[in-house]
Amino acid sequence: MDSFFEFWGRSVFVAGATAAIILLMVNILFALGVGTDANDLRRSGRKVAFISPGGWALACLVGSFLAVALYWAIHHTNFSTIATKPAA
Numbered sequence: 001m002d003s004f005f006e007f008w009g010r011s012v013f014v015a016g017a018t019a020a021i022i023l024l025m026v027n028i029l030f031a032l033g034v035g036t037d038a039n040d041l042r043r044s045g046r047k048v049a050f051i052s053p054g055g056w057a058l059a060c061l062v063g064s065f066l067a068v069a070l071y072w073a074i075h076h077t078n079f080s081t082i083a084t085k086p087a088a
Helices: 001-045 053-075
Strands: none
Touching: 001 053
């Protein structure tokens, strides 16, 4: 019976560690994508709202899906015409 619990305990640990590694990789990809997109917006003459492109990348690295959704909502929806008018 001990080997049964040891097996499942290890399996749960390995599954959790694998999920954490995958989530970290997804967050890194989100941060790279958002940072690149924010730099492209700035180069095209549009304003990046609230913080710098590097700040948005860091927010997406830490904030994961919520930060990416917030960035997208501010910069790529109808809100974007209000928040990110071209820099004068």
